[in-house]
Amino acid sequence: MEITLTDIEKEAYKDSPVHRLDSRVKLLATILIIIFAVSLPRVHEDNLIRLAVVELYLVILMALASLNPAYIIVRFLAVLPFGLGIIVIQPFVRQPFFDSFTVYPLDLPFGLTITYEGLTFGITLLVKFIVCISAIILLSSTTKMHDIVGAARQLGIPKEIALLLTMMVRYLFLFWSVLKRIRTAQKCRLYNIWNKKVHRKWVLEQIGYTISSIFVMAYEQGERTYISMLCRGYGQNGNMKIHKKDLKTSDILFSGTTVLVLVGSYFLS
Incomplete structure (x- = not known):
């Protein structure tokens, strides 16, 4: 399973x-x-x-x-x-x-x-x-992840850190999905990291390419997200809404x- x-x-x-x-x-x-x-x-x-x-x-x-x-x-x-x-x-x-x-x-x-x-x-x-x-x-x-961030914000964590945590939680599953698509593509090409017949140097190179691809995608997604936030009026003086209970x-x-x-x-x- x-x-x-x-x-x-x-x-x-x-x-x-x-x-x-x-x-x-x-x-x-x-x-x-x-x-x-x-x-x-x-x-x-x-x-x-x-x-x-x-x-x-x-x-x-x-x-x-x-x-x-x-x-x-x-x-x-x-x-x-x-x-x-x-x-x-x-x-x-x-x-x-x-x-x-x-x-x-x-x-x-x-x-x-x-x-x-x-x-x-x-x-x-x-x-x-x-x-x-x-x-x-x-x-x-x-x-829930966003509830943990909200609780930390209510307990006095700086809003900048809370914003970073919120963005991380929101896009964590997105990049997990991206990683799954990369792994599926590798399996379709019969890529197997545990195959003893494959040279170890080649395996390490493929792992490096995978990590590099994820970093590049993360950077590009961060740029798109930040531009979208600016278009919606995001600024340094903006405050996150806190729902107290x-x-x-x-x-x-x-x-x-x-x-x-x-x-x-x-x-x-």
Whole structure:
């Protein structure tokens, strides 16, 4: 089964108690969870318990939102390589904030050694990374992209940044469609990046051509969009419309529950 960007975005259009929460509340809760995870001590015996409680809370929210597990896994795997590379090397690195190191009695090549402190620090980083990504996945899976931008604008983000985010959201799916057409054209010409009979240099050249084509299309589309905006009276003094909504009881309960979970897990021993 092929999962596309549009299929993943459809998750945000479901109807559930989590989906119906105010976008501002969900955005603040996500930021609060990330700050909580990042601010925990580098190495502490209670870190894994604290983070496990927060992750369990996020999993419960995902279940209440009836999110598709396949889409959650796809989103997680797409982000995992960005943090996994840093995490994997930690057991082999002797961090300066440790006073002493306990070396595991393993015979590794190239003179590498694994320390107990480095392994513990790496595991802590991994769990922190999982919690932060889970919070972001929950937010993006239960909130429409333009609602996230609107919530950020209401919370005080500069209007210039909000405008850039709005344009990015609006044309993200357009360029995804362009990339799909390029890939379809390549498949029709029997292009296969994993074909071992094809020279690697040629494959890298074709990948470079594809990326270059997308950049050129993005530049041309940006020029056309900007000219259209100018024709419609766009200027630096223009203001984006902000539709303010009052918080509901469910929003307040969700905010209070999130704070209680974070505070309770921190003092959990």
